[in-house]
Amino acid sequence: MFTVLTHQPCEQAGLKALYRTPAIITLVLLLVSVVILVSVTLIQIHKQEVLSPGLKYGIVLDAGSSRTTVYVYQWPAEKENNTGVVSQTFKCSVKGSGISSYGNNPQEAPKAFEDCMGKVKGQVPAHLHGSTRIYLGATAGMRLLRLQNETAAKEVLASIQSYFKAQPFDFRGAQIISGQEEGVYGWITANYLMGNFLEKNLWHMWVHPHGVETTGALDLGGASTQISFVAGEKVGLNTSDIVQVSLYGYMYTLYTHSFQCYGRNEAEKRFLAMLFQ
Numbered sequence: 001m002f003t004v005l006t007h008q009p010c011e012q013a014g015l016k017a018l019y020r021t022p023a024i025i026t027l028v029l030l031l032v033s034v035v036i037l038v039s040v041t042l043i044q045i046h047k048q049e050v051l052s053p054g055l056k057y058g059i060v061l062d063a064g065s066s067r068t069t070v071y072v073y074q075w076p077a078e079k080e081n082n083t084g085v086v087s088q089t090f091k092c093s094v095k096g097s098g099i100s101s102y103g104n105n106p107q108e109a110p111k112a113f114e115d116c117m118g119k120v121k122g123q124v125p126a127h128l129h130g131s132t133r134i135y136l137g138a139t140a141g142m143r144l145l146r147l148q149n150e151t152a153a154k155e156v157l158a159s160i161q162s163y164f165k166a167q168p169f170d171f172r173g174a175q176i177i178s179g180q181e182e183g184v185y186g187w188i189t190a191n192y193l194m195g196n197f198l199e200k201n202l203w204h205m206w207v208h209p210h211g212v213e214t215t216g217a218l219d220l221g222g223a224s225t226q227i228s229f230v231a232g233e234k235v236g237l238n239t240s241d242i243v244q245v246s247l248y249g250y251m252y253t254l255y256t257h258s259f260q261c262y263g264r265n266e267a268e269k270r271f272l273a274m275l276f277q
């Protein structure tokens with residue numbers, strides 16, 4: 001079974017057809033972004049931290065090719081087998097288009113964040129601002145800009161970095177994630193939301209669900225599309241597309257591939273070009 005992740009609803013007729021085609025595909029229109037995983041991963045990396053009671057917060061900016069979305073996540077300080085049980089508590093869409101559209105005026109890029117960042121400050125208790133990590137992950141739009149003009153891409157990121165360094169949060173970086181990372185995050189998000197990693201038992205404790213299989217994920221972004229699924233014993237898959245992830249004490253071997261330029265916007269462009277011919 002496959003789950004389709006879309007970053008935003010798509011109104012274009014050309015894509016409606018694309019959506020309807022494969023009957024085996026379960027359509028899940030996600031309000032939650034792919035990047036929930038970035039926080040899951042971050043939490044894993046920082047497992048050496050001393051456990052303290054109470055809630056922790058994390059902020060993720062998903063800088064897609066068509067827009068940037070800010071997410072606030074929260075989780076109990078106590079982890080389950082080294083991975084946090086994360087929930088999304090707030091979401092804010094940054095006005096205007098994606099950060100890759102600021103290639104000609106990089107210093108303008110962070111201005112659009114102000115509105116959402118003001119709201120985010122109200123969502124996280126003030127005494128936790130300094131210890132709350134904030135992270136920006138840019139996807140295919142910035143990967144394309146980097147191919148076109150690397151200097152411009154660097155300048156956009158640098159301008160965003162200096163903006164976040166002046167914010168009260170613990171800034172952990174603004175970077176362009178690879179298509180492979182994006183695919184893995186999409187797979188984790190889909191399976192996390194479907195409860196394939198964790199479930200509550202009769203005693204309200206988190207346990208690994210018995211006999212549950214994971215779902216494959218198709219992530220239709222603006223400028224790229226990712227496919228990811230548990231590879232199992234399948235032969236003939238390109239080994240450079242195989243990734244291992246460890247979640248809640250379990251190891252998963254994934255096949256993941258990103259098709260650059262096969263996103264929604266690119267599909268629309270091709271569809272229009274076809275119509276004009």
Ligand SMILES: *[C@@H]1O[C@H](CO)[C@@H](O)[C@H](O)[C@H]1NC(C)=O
Pocket residue numbers: 103104105149150151152155
């Ligand atoms: C690349 O971007 C930089 C900074 O915006 C600009 O000065 C330069 O002219 C651009 N180069 C090309 C080839 O467009």
Ligand SMILES: *[C@@H]1O[C@H](CO)[C@@H](O)[C@H](O)[C@H]1NC(C)=O
Pocket residue numbers: 080081197198206207208248249
């Ligand atoms: C943690 O790992 C143990 C041993 O592998 C397993 O029995 C348990 O279900 C795991 N907990 C969760 C929440 O996955």
Ligand SMILES: *[C@@H]1O[C@H](CO)[C@@H](O)[C@H](O)[C@H]1NC(C)=O
Pocket residue numbers: 238239240241
């Ligand atoms: C495997 O993937 C790598 C990197 O994407 C590529 O260079 C290589 O040609 C691929 N090999 C095959 C057999 O498709």
